[in-house]
Amino acid sequence: DGSGDADEKLCGDVNLAPKSKLRTKRGDKAARGSRWSWRAEVATLYNCVGGLEKLRQERPSTGFFGNGDVIGATKLLSEEFPDRAFRIRPFAARAKPKGPQSGVHKSFILVSEADGEPKQTEQWQALCAAFSAPKALLIFHLTNHYAILYALREQLLPNGNRVREVLTARKGQRPTVWMSWEEVRKVLLKWSGYKLLLVEGMA
Structure with missing residues (x-):
């Protein structure tokens, strides 16, 4: 009004x-x-x-708020519409939130520069499991942007190299970029504020 x-x-x-x-x-x-x-x-x-x-701009900017505000807004909406309740929790980052109110997922992915191939494979499998769960959505806080993970794919090339990618967006919200899992990890390692957030429907 x-x-x-x-x-x-x-x-x-x-x-x-x-x-x-x-x-x-x-x-x-x-x-x-x-x-x-x-x-x-x-x-x-x-x-x-x-x-x-x-x-509200034609090309809106989310630079004003951070992860805590996204989580807070999600909780507010869930309380406002209990018949469509959902929760949001940190799912991947370079540092694991601490304390009883941290609310991290049981399969939280803690990335480190020391992670070898077996560990990265384990992390990718955890990501795939979360992505495939019913009523689940992954939000990626990457460089100066928030975007949804729309799809995941993995393929084995003829030379034996394995390629793992996520479909997301560097700008806007259209699924336009296939980003390698290696790049996703590099973004998460840059700053503790960059995270993957998991939204799960509870109704």
């Missing part, structure tokens, strides 16, 4: 604002006893508005 209520709910519940904007140098305890830091609140509001505007 153009009232902006949906935008306000998204900013408030999913917390799209950068965490650095929500912290104080004195810590949370000091912040509770201090005066209202209206400058930080206004900056947070403008960050939300600016980020949402980028998402």
Whole structure:
């Protein structure tokens, strides 16, 4: 209806604002006893508005938010529509999230530069199993982009080399690029924020 209520709910519940904007140098305890830091609140509001505007462009940019916001938005949608509930968990990265709330998948793929061929084969098989599971979807956080894994393929060439590839997108969301598993691993190894996220239907 153009009232902006949906935008306000998204900013408030999913917390799209950068965490650095929500912290104080004195810590949370000091912040509770201090005066209202209206400058930080206004900056947070403008960050939300600016980020949402980028998402509405003809060529939208997801640079405003990160994995935590994608996971938060997924949980929000699942709570909003319980008859179509689903969950999202980290599935592959160079570092495994820790703690009881990390929510990693039991077949989490921990990639390392030291992984040999047997280990990479094991990881590929785990990826194939997750991809083939009912009501499952894999999202790839690659360089400055989020994209779905649309297909996987593996073939043995006449020279004996084995080729493993995923169908995804470097820009936009059309399945246009067959990316080798080796390149996927290299992307994941670049930065701990690059991950494969597994979405699973629960309804």
